[in-house]
Amino acid sequence: MILKIHLVISAAFMVFSVQVVAAEKLTLLTAERQVSSEESSHVIAQAPSQITSSVRVVKKYKTKGRTSATSKYPATDEHTEQGREQGKSLVKTTLAEKSKNEGNSVGSAKQIKPLLALVAIDQKPPPSVSPAGQWLNKGFTWIDDWFIDKEVKPWQKAKLAEPVMSPAGVAPVMKKFASKIYISKAATFGGDGIAGGGCGCK
Amino acid sequence: MNKKIKISLLSCTAIGSGLAQAEQVLSLHQMQYQEDDDRIKVADTSLALKLDFGVDYSLDLSLGYDSVTGASPTWQIANSRQISANEAIFRQNELELGQAITDETLLGYAHDVSQYQIQRVSLEDTRKSAAAALTIRDVYRNEWVLGLAHSEEDDYKSSSVSASYLLFLDKGKNRSVNIGFAYLNDKTLVFGTGYQSRTEEKIQVINFETGLTQVLSPTSVFDVKLFFNHDNGYLSNHYLTILRGIDINEDDVITDDEYFLASDSRPDVRNGFGTKLSYSTQFWPWLTGQFSYRYYQDSWSINSHTASASLSFEIFDGVFITPEYIRYQQGQAEFYLNPNVKEPYFTASGDGSNDTRLGDFSADTYGLIISYQVTSDWQLDLAVNRYQQSNQFAASWAVMGVNYRF
Structure with missing residues (x-):
């Protein structure tokens, strides 16, 4: 009886070992294929x-x-x-x-x-x-010569990007309302963007 | 200024000077406009939605609804509703005689010039408008902006298409050129002879604008624009009237019984052009100034100079107070006649207008804008303005609104 138990345990252990070895081999094969596929898709692989x-x-x-x-x-x-x-x-x-x-x-x-x-x-x-x-x-390089001391780098533009520096200011809609009034109370307009912006108040 | 805004501002600096913020904004604003002497009142509501789709596309949508009530001064015949039937027939006959002599539209007749008086004519109108603008940025961060707009009133419809292109010229995105074009196709209902008919007239408008923007320093920007406007069609104001002297009996003398009430008449074409210079600078992190000057000239001999200055103080974190002053100076149109002169009469034919907006005047605007960033998502706006012309006209308006970022 004891012998039978040993045989069964030994058989189970052998089956488990074979599965582990097979899994490891499969993993290695997959990894190699992945590496080769990455290499083939890469510039250096050319x-x-x-x-x-x-x-x-x-x-x-x-x-x-x-x-x-x-x-x-x-x-x-x-x-x-x-x-x-x-x-x-x-x-x-x-x-x-x-x-x-x-x-x-x-x-x-x-x-x-x-x-x-x-x-x-x-x-x-x-x-x-x-x-x-x-x-x-090429037609505006004279501006650099006459007016620009040092080129402004992109990382120096935080202040320029603030809403308060935009032409319409921190509350752009105020300009829109004011423009409608000026257009209706005076005879001239222009310079504040093209008319297709949605005013429609002429 | 809160951190979220700062972060979004910093991130948008990488885009360049396009000043685009990757955020969605829903805003609702209401304006109340009131002219002195209880003339015109306007209530204007604007709902706007700005959507950013990634960094390459933005969509701006807006809806507007405004109502106009009050009275506007113009020439009228005194007591015209209290006349006898015979008097009405007589006036109608004289009107037809006068209309046979001139191509200009005549609206009424009184047998004595003293019966013509400047009176306030009541008016009431509502206007609904919608607009959309799509911004597309290419790999160079240049921008196309394509726009559509439409508005409707009881007697006026306006539709427009527009396109503009922003082209960066240098690697640092410090210099850019902007070219814009818009076409408006408007229709209006115009009174016919004796106010007895209404016909539809067309107005076509072309706007062209180009400009150069140059970053001068990390805290200053300069901008110069050139613009051209071409108006074509019925450019008169059919609500406004003038007085015309017509020699009915052909005795080469205009007597007191030969004056007619006629409609405002302006040339059918108007070409205007001008330039605008703008300069923005941040003196200190808490003080920003914006200054501009505009010159305008057109084929009606109208010219104008506009100078403006505003200072934005960030008095607390996220609280901006901006006082503003605008000075405007205008020269009169060649066919304008001041209605307050001793004999404000026009000849039987030819252009003529008593519209004081075409006259020689100056105007001052004093404004104060307060903007409060309550939280990272909510911003409140408040503005009050006082506008005063040298010809006794004055008006005030206030705007209140809220912006929600999400």
């Missing part, structure tokens, strides 16, 4: 001869909405293209130096196992000025 490490942890940074917005950016932007090329070369240089320092004795880059691989950002930053704006701005 140049596999430059980066030959077999196992890499790829960390992606994605901003909400960036992917969908990317398609709207212009196809060419020389500054961004330069930056991307510099980024690629930086990755190449870094990995090559790491290979040289650590893998000289072995002579193979396959032994490099960086915890975090540098990746080039394949998405362009938002362009700042439209071509029409750039072209038109």
Whole structure:
């Protein structure tokens, strides 16, 4: 009787062990497939001869909405293209130096196992000025020469963005009411925005 | 100023100088307008909703309802309702004789010029309006604003479409150009001869405006605008009247029995243009000043100068008090005649108006606006204004309203 109990327990233990081993193998296989699929979708994967490490942890940074917005950016932007090329070369240089320092004795880059691989950002930053704006701005550069001491940076515009600095002030509707009165009590108008704004009070 | 507003302001600075805030605002305001001497009273209510859809789209909707009551002064025939039947027939015959000589609309006749008097004519009207404006921002943060507006009164309808484009010129978004265009198609019911008929007349208006905005420093902005207005159609005011002398007996002399009550008559085309300069600066975090000057000139020989100045004091956290002063100076239209001169009569044909709004006058406006940010969601607005023209006309108005951000 005791022997039978031992046999049953032993059999159950063996079955459990086999299941655990199978699960571990399945996990490893899945992880490898994920890594390879990520690599294949990435820019660096397009140049596999430059980066030959077999196992890499790829960390992606994605901003909400960036992917969908990317398609709207212009196809060419020389500054961004330069930056991307510099980024690629930086990755190449870094990995090559790491290979040289650590893998000289072995002579193979396959032994490099960086915890975090540098990746080039394949998405362009938002362009700042439209071509029409750039072209038109050429006619106003004299303003910079005559009146502007120092360019105001975006992070210096908190005060400019306050409602009190807007043409209509902190209570924009007051201007709207006043404009209706001035239009009906005087003979001139203009300069406060086009008439389609909804006054309709002429 | 509370933290939530500061955060939203800081975040919108990244957008540039578009001054857009990613928030939804529902506002309700009521204006009470009262002219001195118990002339015209207006109660105007405005409901507005501003919706931001992400950072690329904004929608502004507004509804308005206003009622006008009171009386407006214009030439009338004294005791015209207390005349005999024979007198009425006589007047009608004379009116037809006069109308046969001139193309201008004649409205009445009295056999003696002394019977024409400036009287107050009572009026009552309501106006309903609706407007929508969609703002679309592209990847460069340039903005398209597309607008529709419509309003209706008992005798006036107005519909308009508009489009404007804001184009940033530099990387720092410190310089921008704005181009705007609007087209209005209006219809009005006009009195015919002797007030015995009404016909529908059209008015078409085109507005064009362009401007340059330049950020000068972290606390100051300068703006210059050029604008052009083209009005075409029935531009007269059919409620206003004038006196015309018509030589019925063709003796080359206008006698006292040859004056007629006629409708206000203005040219069918008016082209106006002008420029406006604006400067805003924050002297200290608690004191902001706004100053502007506008010049206007049109084909009716009207010109005007408008200078305004306002100072906004943030006396407590979220409490703004803004005193404002506006000085206005206008030159008269070439066909205007002051109704208070000794012989304010026009010839049988040609443009003519006694509308003092087309005259030579100056005006001063003194205003005070108080805005109180009660909580991060609620804001109360209050304004009182006093308006006084050099020709004895004066009016006051007050506005009270609430804004809810969500």
